[in-house]
Amino acid sequence: MxxxxxxxxxxxxxxxxxxxxxxxxxxxxxxxxxxxxxxxxxxxxxxxxxxxxxxxxxxxxxxxxxxxxxxxxxxxxxxxxxxxxxxxxxxxxxxxxxxxxxxxxxxxxxxxxxxxxxxxxxxxxxxxxxxxxxxxxxxxxxxxxxxxxxxxxxxxxxxxxxxxxxxxxxxxxxxxxxxxxxxxxxxxxxxxxxxxxxxxxxxxxxxxxxxxxxxxxxxxxxxxxxxxxxxxxxxxxxxxxxxxxxxxxxxxxxxxxxxxxxxxxxxxxxxxxxxxxxNMLTVNGRKMAKSEGNGFTPEELITGNHKLLEKGYSAMTVRFFMLQCHYASTLDFSNEAMQASEKGLDRMMKAIDLLPKLKPGAADEADIVALEQRCHGAMNDDLNTPVMIAELFEGVRIINSVNDGKLALTAASIERLKSLFFSMVNDVLGIRMEEGPADQAKDDKALEGLVREFIRMRAEAKAQRDFAASDAIRDKLSAVGIILKDSKEGTTWERA
RNA sequence: GGUCACGUGGCCGAGUGGCUAGGCACAGCUCUGCAAAAGCUGCUACAGCGGUUCGACUCCGCUCGUGACCUCCA
Structure with a gap:
């Protein structure tokens, strides 16, 4: 160490x-x-x-x-x-x-x-x-x-x-x-x-x-x-x-x-x-302030129940959005920017979920120590959270590549990557990991079992090359908010 | 009016005197029965006009634009 x-x-x-x-x-x-x-x-x-x-x-x-x-x-x-x-x-x-x-x-x-x-x-x-x-x-x-x-x-x-x-x-x-x-x-x-x-x-x-x-x-x-x-x-x-x-x-x-x-x-x-x-949070270029009437409460933000909001956003999405901007700069709130952050955070959380499942390789094809040092360096440079997050996305790319078998990391490096993400995302940025949009329903045993059964039925249809049936299963699940994803290792699911 | 900031690609936003920010969106490719996901590639910008410099988006000046503070405000 x-x-x-x-x-x-x-x-x-x-x-x-x-x-x-x-x-x-x-x-x-x-x-x-x-x-x-x-x-x-x-x-x-x-x-x-x-x-x-x-x-x-x-x-x-x-x-x-x-x-x-x-x-x-x-x-x-x-x-x-x-x-x-x-x-x-x-x-x-x-x-x-x-x-x-x-x-x-x-x-x-x-x-x-x-x-x-x-x-x-x-x-x-x-x-x-x-x-x-x-x-x-x-x-x-x-x-x-x-x-x-x-x-x-x-x-x-x-x-x-x-x-x-x-x-x-x-x-x-x-x-x-x-x-x-x-x-x-x-x-x-x-x-x-x-x-x-x-x-x-x-x-x-x-x-x-x-x-x-x-x-x-x-x-x-x-x-x-x-x-x-x-x-x-x-x-x-x-x-x-x-x-x-x-x-x-x-x-x-x-x-x-x-x-x-x-x-x-x-x-x-x-x-x-x-x-x-x-610095200030602005809306349409103006400081959010009660006197301007352009402020919304956290409740309104989460429910999306406000005329400036196209939809609701989770507290962690908002937090992530804020930290993608340096604290000393003004930050302009917009629905487009919020949605960009929501998707970015979602992608990061999905990569974090993959971390425990990564298979170690014989050599290191990415320098995790250097990545870690760049993360720390960004924070030491006047709490530059946007740069630190940019570095973390480099880590996301590494995680996904290892998961796809396109990049090798030793067990030690995987461990280091794990602890880097945990400390930076959870401890420093204060993004609650368990609240990642990725899987809120995974501990619902009945739902898990149900979806598994559909996945099994669909696999049978696919084995018989009955793609009409397999696509119907996927489409109907999708309509109720369950997304199926095929991969070489089989099919996984998540909530939309 | 005074003081001080800022003006970056389709959007949000970092950064630096010469070397890729990053996210989102978009396009192509790989993978896949198809799709999704993921990866790869592309799009490649620094308000305008001067000046300093071998070289400026980065320094200086001016112009335009926006904002904050000067009264309560995180």
């Missing part, structure tokens, strides 16, 4: 805009923080793409042997509908609309989120902290920022003093923004009188008497600002500086920019060493 060439891993650090070698702070431990959902509505496919990106990152780091502490939060308070005037909380607003207690909303959509994560085979994070369970930490952080002079209290709210911070630190370095331009581009809005600068953002917000979600604080009853929870919880579980912070591109500004500012202002140290941002 030769040593696998697994390293080094390069990832694009969005704060430097460069591909950098990943070196954890305290190897073999890796701290990974990913911005989770705000649980006030159903997640849509665009959200799934983002979480899938970091799921694969988590899986790959684990595969490389790192001990990853993966923190993905649930935002259950503090996410303002409008930061400027009313300051109503998204969850509170939803609660009012649905006439539910805010925590009912949180529970409902948290459950829904978890269902979707399971459906798409996303691994659970090591810690899934909620904002409401970390009020103490958040208040503590506000306090530190105040004490350090980077925030001010106004009328029961506390605002982060961006211009003051920018005197000493590089506010805007992540998103590439310049503070003068930001000020120049600010629109006049209502209710800004409390803020000294339009760029300032709330880290603690006073709650009115009728406000549903509020907690006592040194500044009165209120609730934490949106950006604060991630800073407070990442600091608590991963330390003041940790390895990787991930999220969607659309969180870069202002959310992640504010996170950096908060951590630096509170603890005097940059919180994150590698920032990673996943």
């Amino acid at each position: 030769s040593e696998l060439k697994k390293g080094p891993l390069f990832i694009t650090n969005t704060i430097t805009r460069q591909k950098e070698e990943f070196k954890p702070l305290n190897p073999p431990h890796v701290g990974l923080y990913v911005c989770g959902p705000t649980v006030y509505s159903d997640v849509h496919l665009g959200n799934v793409r983002s979480f899938t990106t970091f799921d694969v990152l988590y899986r790959w780091l684990t595969f490389l042997g790192y001990k990853v502490r993966y923190v993905r939060n649930i935002t259950d308070v503090g996410h303002l509908v409008d930061d400027v005037d009313a300051g109503e909380d998204k969850i509170a607003k939803r609660a009012r609309l649905e006439q539910l207690e805010p925590m009912e909303i949180v529970q409902k959509y948290t459950n829904g989120f978890h269902d979707v994560m399971r459906l798409f085979n996303l691994k659970d994070p090591s810690i899934e902290p909620t904002a409401t369970a970390h009020l103490i930490e958040q208040i503590g952080m506000v306090d530190r920022i105040l004490k350090n002079g980077y925030a001010y209290e106004a009328n029961g709210s506390v605002y982060f003093d961006v211009p003051k911070y920018a005197e000493k630190f590089a506010y805007g370095e992540l998103s590439g923004r310049k503070i003068d331009e930001l000020i120049a581009n600010t629109r006049d809005t209502e209710g800004m009188e409390e803020k000294r600068s339009p760029l300032d953002f709330a880290i603690w917000k006073r709650a009115d008497a009728h406000h549903l979600m509020k907690w006592p604080s040194p500044w009165g009853e209120g609730f934490p600002g949106w950006h604060l929870e991630c800073s407070a919880m990442s600091t608590k579980y991963l330390g003041p500086t940790f390895d990787i912070h991930g999220g969607g591109m659309d969180l870069k500004f202002p959310h992640h920019e504010c996170e950096i500012a908060q951590s630096v202002a509170a603890d005097g140290i940059a919180p994150v060493r590698y920032w990673m941002h996943g």
Whole structure:
């Protein structure tokens, strides 16, 4: 058993805009923080793409042997509908609309989120902290920022003093923004009188008497600002500086920019060493977003019950479709592309099914070790899943050729190929193999026996060269969704 | 308006200063009684215009087009 060439891993650090070698702070431990959902509505496919990106990152780091502490939060308070005037909380607003207690909303959509994560085979994070369970930490952080002079209290709210911070630190370095331009581009809005600068953002917000979600604080009853929870919880579980912070591109500004500012202002140290941002899922060239009305839920996707969908697609097909595109590129959803992925995945799964049946030969006519190294190399090159999948299709060709007796592989190479596919497809890409479209009904004993009997009858007809009868059997089975395939070794069947 | 991306063959999508991405579709061939599957082969592209270079799809500039962020968003 030769040593696998697994390293080094390069990832694009969005704060430097460069591909950098990943070196954890305290190897073999890796701290990974990913911005989770705000649980006030159903997640849509665009959200799934983002979480899938970091799921694969988590899986790959684990595969490389790192001990990853993966923190993905649930935002259950503090996410303002409008930061400027009313300051109503998204969850509170939803609660009012649905006439539910805010925590009912949180529970409902948290459950829904978890269902979707399971459906798409996303691994659970090591810690899934909620904002409401970390009020103490958040208040503590506000306090530190105040004490350090980077925030001010106004009328029961506390605002982060961006211009003051920018005197000493590089506010805007992540998103590439310049503070003068930001000020120049600010629109006049209502209710800004409390803020000294339009760029300032709330880290603690006073709650009115009728406000549903509020907690006592040194500044009165209120609730934490949106950006604060991630800073407070990442600091608590991963330390003041940790390895990787991930999220969607659309969180870069202002959310992640504010996170950096908060951590630096509170603890005097940059919180994150590698920032990673996943790109958007688009539909007809436009970002999938609730406001566009072009999003569909995973349920609609699977049933095909949506005007943009010609048919339903399985969760694993969707996952495969997403991974055929690099995470940093936009990915455009279309029925044509989905069907291409569905067929490609199907072909791959059928090849995987053949793996245990391959007959070893005396020599190797394909280099499995090299294939393996190319797979690993693709992943180490900024998680290039599309290239890795392309390599796997090379493996598919090899498997089929060996199966056809056109290519020889030794028993050892077959074993290696088997474990390569298992680790890359199942462990790293997170495609559940048993759910391959290939054979869902194979464990149905009665059906298997029935089809076998038809195959036997058809073989008899064929032996007597009664092709009309044999074709009739095949056609009728085909009409009920059973496809027969003849080969030298006999006839096999599968579901259409 | 400001900032930043992107524009690849019929479709989706990688990548690189000179050498085949891959998937799907299509065509031909092999196999087969026929079909399906599988394999082989073919179709061979990098928005436009300039520039740098021995050589650019890959670097630079401009033009056109598209998108994202600047307000909540994965």
